Amino acid sequence: MNLEDFKKIFERAKRIRGRLEIKDGVGTNWSYTFENNESHEYVINGVKPPEEIQDDIESIFVWLWSLKDYVKKYSMKKGRPQNWLEEKINSDLSLCLCADIANSLKHGGLDRKTRTGKKPKLGPVTYSFGKDAMESLVFYAFKVETNIKNPEKVNLKMDVFDESGLIIGDAFGLIDYGINAWEAIMYEAAQNA
Numbered sequence: 001m002n003l004e005d006f007k008k009i010f011e012r013a014k015r016i017r018g019r020l021e022i023k024d025g026v027g028t029n030w031s032y033t034f035e036n037n038e039s040h041e042y043v044i045n046g047v048k049p050p051e052e053i054q055d056d057i058e059s060i061f062v063w064l065w066s067l068k069d070y071v072k073k074y075s076m077k078k079g080r081p082q083n084w085l086e087e088k089i090n091s092d093l094s095l096c097l098c099a100d101i102a103n104s105l106k107h108g109g110l111d112r113k114t115r116t117g118k119k120p121k122l123g124p125v126t127y128s129f130g131k132d133a134m135e136s137l138v139f140y141a142f143k144v145e146t147n148i149k150n151p152e153k154v155n156l157k158m159d160v161f162d163e164s165g166l167i168i169g170d171a172f173g174l175i176d177y178g179i180n181a182w183e184a185i186m187y188e189a190a191q192n193a
Contacts, residue, residue, distance in 0.1 A: 006070045013063040019056050023048055024151035046148035050125035057171050058105050064178045065102030075189035098178045119163040129154045
């Protein structure tokens with residue numbers, strides 16, 4: 001394990017994060033049935049589908065957490081105690097949330113004790129945008145269609161929930177935090193112990 005190995009994995013996570021900034025795509029649609037059994041379809045054209053966004057978010061969490069093994073080997077090679085990295089991670093709630101999310105994704109849930117005690121879960125991808133992002137908004141009898149002309153002005157969000165359904169974070173914020181935190185930890189590990 002050397003610094004170059006870490007950089008390759010780290011750069012992969014950063015490339016995936018960069019893909020989240022590309023918001024244009026084929027669009028998405030869904031239906032909703034009201035209490036009176038009337039179904040309505042909702043369409044947003046010109047944005048990346050939520051499944052693609054979710055794929056990238058889940059991949060980033062797993063790849064970011066994969067850095068732990070690299071940093072652990074590297075830090076021990078540099079003379080750090082074996083538990084140095086675990087102590088750094090466990091003292092940082094945001095990194096612990098990243099760890100719990102990644103482990104849940106990798107293992108189909110969290111069976112063991114979590115680092116946070118919160119059993120975090122990713123919520124659905126949501127879109128928000130103003131009129132400056134839209135080309136048109138068309139209402140039909142049972143359909144609403146939004147056409148996006150400026151996808152870069154669309155805001156994406158994915159909440160992170162605890163096991164009781166309370167919002168405990170934002171996936172995009174945790175990813176950005178995780179990238180910065182791993183970079184700082186690796187820099188610290190590179191310093192002689």
